[in-house]
Amino acid sequence: MSDTPTVALFATCFNDTMWPDAPRATVTLLERLGCRVVFPREQTCCGQMFTNTGYADEGTALVRRFAQVFDPFEYVVAPSGSCVGSVREQHAALARRAGDAGLERAAEDVAGRTYELSEFLVDVLGVTDVGAHFPHRVTYHPTCHSLRMLHVADKPLQLLRAVRGIDLVELPAAEECCGFGGTFAMKNADVSIAMGSDKARHVRETGAEVLVAGDRSCLAHIGGILGRQRAGVRTMHLAEVLASTEEDPA
Known part of the structure; x- marks a missing residue:
């Protein structure tokens, strides 16, 4: 490099x-x-x-x-x-x-x-501490393609753990699919919503202010359900949290 x-x-x-x-x-x-x-x-x-x-x-x-x-x-x-x-x-x-x-x-x-x-x-790049600062209670959802196709394992969590001020809490049943799956959500809407509702329930159980993931499509699905439930949980892409600093907060 x-x-x-x-x-x-x-x-x-x-x-x-x-x-x-x-x-x-x-x-x-x-x-x-x-x-x-x-x-x-x-x-x-x-x-x-x-x-x-x-x-x-x-x-x-x-x-x-x-x-x-x-x-x-x-x-x-x-x-x-x-x-x-x-x-x-x-x-x-x-x-x-x-x-x-x-x-x-x-x-x-x-x-x-x-x-x-x-x-x-x-x-x-060989870094886990990217100089981020994000003083909020956060939970992380590992999306299916990153987990099962790319095998990123805990790399996103390594990065989040190094963020200053963060309160990172484990998401129950984290590796379960959120139910989005692209066109699956349209072709199998009832199943998709049921899966998403399970994921939203687990997010609420954490008491997190922010749900983070590496795919905005999955966050849109889960976030839509959380929004209709008025759960008060914000969704953010991993990049947005890692880009946040004390001088320039997200």
């Missing part, structure tokens, strides 16, 4: 459209840690939503675009375990299905340089 690593921010389409504070916080955090961050404007969707619903041709077109846009960069970092999981687990497979060996090699190469935020901080 160079002394000043160049990082391409993969903002993800849903963050860019609905929750831009997460990618903004990612930039703030990485620059504070000495990275040079660039934002390739040609980036679009990783293709996960097409792939997961059976539109392989459309997904393959987005794999090709992703590989072209991010090929020049030393590292690609995204505030989303779900989208990074797609890049790592689906892109080469889609190219292989299409019979495009060149695209398969390109997809594998870029995937090897693509990281979810917490694993980039811990595994590549």
Whole structure:
């Protein structure tokens, strides 16, 4: 790794459209840690939503675009375990299905340089204390793709434990799915809401002020249920907490 690593921010389409504070916080955090961050404007969707619903041709077109846009960069970092999981687990497979060996090699190469935020901080930069300050009671939900596809393990918790002023409390049944699952939430709404309600109940049991996760999509699902319950729990992306300092609080 160079002394000043160049990082391409993969903002993800849903963050860019609905929750831009997460990618903004990612930039703030990485620059504070000495990275040079660039934002390739040609980036679009990783293709996960097409792939997961059976539109392989459309997904393959987005794999090709992703590989072209991010090929020049030393590292690609995204505030989303779900989208990074797609890049790592689906892109080469889609190219292989299409019979495009060149695209398969390109997809594998870029995937090897693509990281979810917490694993980039811990595994590549080698830091757990990022200089954050967040004096609130917090509980953390490990999202399914970060946990089961990327195997980030306790890296987000390592980072949160080092935050000054934080009161980090364990979430009961933390590894249970929240029920979002992308289109699963629309195709199986009753099951999704039941799972989300269980997760919201566990969040309330912690007495936390803030629920933190590495995927804004899951936070939207759980947060929507907590909001309808008037639970008084705020949802925040991990990047927002880690970017918070005493001088510039979140």
